[in-house]
Amino acid sequence: MPYSGEEMRRLTERLLGQTVTANPMKMDLGYGNENWRVECGGRTLLVKIAKQGHPVAKAESASRAQRLAHASGAPVAREVLLDTQCEAAAGRIVRILEFLPGHHPIDVLDSPSSIDTFFESLGRAVAVLHSARCDGFASRVGGSPSFPTWAEYVAYRAPQIADRGRSCTLFTGTELTDALDEALCLAQQVSRVVEPRLTHRDLYLDNVLAHADGQVGALLDLDIAEPWDPVADFVKLQWQVFPRYRTAAKTFHSAYRTISADPPLFEERLRVAQILELSNHVINAQAMDHMDYAQDALRQLDHVLASAA
Template sequence: MKDEKLVIKDLLSKDLKSHIILKIEKLDISYGHVCWKIKTHKGNFLLKIAERKTDNHHFLNEIYAQRLAIESGMKVQRVLVAKEVPNSLNKNYYIQEWLPGSDAQKSISNFSGLEKQQFSWEFGETLAKLHSIKGDFFSEDLLGEKKTSSWRELVTNRLEKLLHENREVCVLDNKTIDNMEEKCNRLLQNLSDNIEPGFTHRDLYLSNVLVADNKFLNIIDFEHARFYDPLWDFVKVEAWIFRKFPELRAGFYKGYSNKFPWENEYDFRITLYEGIEFLAAFPYFGKKFPDRRMLAMFNYELQEWINIKSIKFEGEFFGK
């Protein structure tokens, strides 16, 4: 079998013909891709090879997401080469500019209190900028190949899909699943019909935020982006970031609200989306990619949602 580095060098000799390759280094920075840092006489680049999501549609949606982010003024790495299957690797891959910095998950604990305040404010402000990219439809992608006639239809479809998957994998007991179905549907009845589609990242945790010199740099990795109600992003922001770093919450919401003033209805919508999104964790971490630690964390989140969060909004109606 041909050496892995030789395969990559051969690929780069064709895709970066005008570059002298000085060094290639395999990186451990992604769950969904195999990543290589490419050093050339013209600068550094990143090669990302799809591993978990291998279909061409997902790949093309990821490339399109980055293009939309760049066009909106985001500091996103420009894609130089994008090749879908069939190709020499027999895997979808792309090469993009290298953006210096490190992921915030590894660095945030070393920030001073003032640095955390500034970081969280800029993070919130940048997410608001991303959410200001409007779509013409709701869809389980950005390309519009999986669009629905309404936001209510998409949310209903996603809920029904996840309820079915949970009954198939048998990680949660049927009583809990039935309880979630009842509570989510009750909240869904009160969902506004006036929500507009916007660019939604759908995978916001600190490893997808870059920092440099203890300052916010940018949001990265748009492989899960879709045209949703952008408030869906707050599910992971709350569970994955603010649960561990509550000191970041206030500054983040101030930065976000600077563009989108917070409305009472937002809390209701986020609560509904939390219930649905927490259901997704059990087929994923229970069967597809087993992880007992993550299952335990999401079981805690789910029980808290059932016993505390969902009750707050039961019986309330927000203007449809």
């Protein structure tokens, strides 16, 4: 059952031992949590209550990613609390983050100068995020199994995608397995230059906050962040963001390079990530009956596969 404002007040005060000073406000955002904005102890907080049965391993990975990103200096909210079996919330997972104000980027990208400001700021923010080093490549931050090389991780992940893809009716013939075979081959070629870095993996405008002047306020929702090849964060940007703004890609890349050197073998690494990520998007979207999104992801994957590596 959804919480009432009074129940949220009591829950927050019990967890933090501080007084809530205004009526909690329920927020209509996200898909997997019940989210509340709460004024407590002189701070504005975001209280996230997961659905019953949400996997603890996923919550712990998201928490580690949030803390690692914050420690790197990336513009992300500071995590205040994680309780994976919150007695006061009937055993549900509760996370509390500092609430960061801001606007959806589309609401402020209304001039050439604001567009340049935003994508310059975003390029720097993502480069800082990618400075966060991880111990190995894995499907969870701090999770196992972990692999010392990108090629070994891709060899672990690709068969999982192929197995799930057998139930996806949008792929024809051997299209998926051929694409994954190509990704495996390319991963072996580039693996020597790839280091495991914190990778957002869901980087598009819905997951960024902007200030009124166009500066990035925060990167949001690191729930599926993983220790990956950070070039994977360019997949959604190239697919869903850069084509909307003529100067975006050039401005972003120039700013990224002020923090981090150009990733070596960028195009080959991007192709590996595109095959893995776009295949996943097609499979997941069809499984959830989000057919427009699945078809869009498939069109993008077909475009990638039709182009030379």
